[in-house]
Amino acid sequence: MRKIPTVFTRDWAGDPKRVTRVPDPECTWVLAGLGVATRKFDGTCVRFDGERWWARREVRAGRTAPDGFVAVDADEVTGKTVGWEPAESSAFWKYLRAAAGDAAWEAGTYELIGPKVNGNPEGVGTHTLVPHGGERLDGVPRDFDGLREWLLAHPYEGIVWHAPDGRMAKLKRRDMPS
16 A cells, blocks of 8 residues: 555645645646546545455654554655554454444455544444445546636545556545635
8 A cells, every 4th residue: 555646746835735736747647637536535544455454554753653563655755654554453443343344345445434433524324434446436627727626516535546557646625725
């Protein structure tokens, strides 16, 4: 699980919470019309490896990783290490168990959403697992102004594009200047 790059570069000199109009060189394929746009749900990322559930975890620079943590990527800008911790060690474990139940799950990554996850921005009544890339979005523009307008008009956390070769790129509503 590598951190997904944002389609446009951040304004590190001004407001790093917002993006600029400058495309990230890693993501120009999105603006060229490649890839499939999917809905980004606002919850917490989990992974099922076929046997065990894992929870996404970021460890800040200088902090100790939790027991069983598997580092995957490090962000040179923020100093954070991204990886997986055993889900039973996560603060979301009981909600994940409620969502997963006794069902047979395919190996893959999911977004855990629900009443006790991040203030429930998705507004769902029960804890639910949503497969990443599962809700395709049609008619999403591929230019800065169009994307800004589209994101501000939809109640989604954002968009994740999936390229045929496995690359991904994202853009969150909160990234856009209002």
